[in-house]
Amino acid sequence: MIDIGINLTNKQFAGECDEIINRAINAGVEQILLTGTSVRSSKEALALAKEYPDTLFATAGIHPHDAKSMNNESINILKALLSEKQVIAVGECGLDFDRDFSPRPVQEACFHAQLTLSEEVSKPLFLHERAAFEHFIAILAEHKQLPQAVVHCFTGSLKEVKTYLDKGYYIGFTGAVSDSRRFAHLEEVVRYVPLDSMLIETDAPFMMPKNTPNRQLSYKQQRRNEPAFLPYVAQSIAQFKGIPLKAVTESTTQNAQELFKL
Numbered sequence: 001m002i003d004i005g006i007n008l009t010n011k012q013f014a015g016e017c018d019e020i021i022n023r024a025i026n027a028g029v030e031q032i033l034l035t036g037t038s039v040r041s042s043k044e045a046l047a048l049a050k051e052y053p054d055t056l057f058a059t060a061g062i063h064p065h066d067a068k069s070m071n072n073e074s075i076n077i078l079k080a081l082l083s084e085k086q087v088i089a090v091g092e093c094g095l096d097f098d099r100d101f102s103p104r105p106v107q108e109a110c111f112h113a114q115l116t117l118s119e120e121v122s123k124p125l126f127l128h129e130r131a132a133f134e135h136f137i138a139i140l141a142e143h144k145q146l147p148q149a150v151v152h153c154f155t156g157s158l159k160e161v162k163t164y165l166d167k168g169y170y171i172g173f174t175g176a177v178s179d180s181r182r183f184a185h186l187e188e189v190v191r192y193v194p195l196d197s198m199l200i201e202t203d204a205p206f207m208m209p210k211n212t213p214n215r216q217l218s219y220k221q222q223r224r225n226e227p228a229f230l231p232y233v234a235q236s237i238a239q240f241k242g243i244p245l246k247a248v249t250e251s252t253t254q255n256a257q258e259l260f261k262l
Helices: 017-026 039-051 064-069 074-082 104-121 133-141 158-166 186-192 227-241 245-260
Strands: 002-006 031-034 056-060 087-096 125-130 149-151 170-173 198-200
Touching: 002 198, 002 227, 002 245, 017 227, 031 039, 039 056, 039 074, 039 087, 056 074, 064 087, 064 104, 074 087, 074 104, 087 104, 087 133, 104 125, 104 133, 158 170, 158 186, 186 227, 198 227, 198 245, 227 245
Parallel strands: 002 031, 031 056, 056 087, 087 125, 125 149, 149 170, 170 198
Antiparallel strands: none
């Protein structure tokens, strides 16, 4: 399996990289993408990826929450990072009108800048959208030479996912699919999305799969997600689709290899 998005630079993982990676490999997760959410975290993600060649890879981008941190040098720095072979996608970038940690006009300008960057470097997009679907789609439509993309950590509606699929985008699913209380609608979405358009991710340390057995949590008191729990995301998808788990893991692995050229 390939976990297409974790936040290994998060302070919750400080000093535990070897243990996190070893548990992931033991669980069948052979490659992991580290998500860049700011210039700083993108640099840190690249540094970690270089320490674990062929296992860790990185993205480089500015999350909408951090859009206010963008300055005149940010895009040039991201472009330099994207010239590294371990940095395989632009992002995490997009819009988040749910929390508005950065002003909306600033988010939009930051998003435009990174879409233009992706057109220049021809590396796939790692997209984020929350409560901003119409603005998000409108901005994407202004860019005519965009590479392939994944809409990561998808929790939206069936109507929204149909729009993304029509654009040829991949859909990234996290442990949210197992949360029947908050995201019950995702069962219908998962059933609709074809396997060849799916990717799986943990978004660790967030989005803990609800179907993770308690015995798996013994080495951390808090319910902190990590790549070793990726099989439980795949398990929920297999259950919803009524197909073997192996079909999910094989297809999503192949999809990730094709999108990110792994």
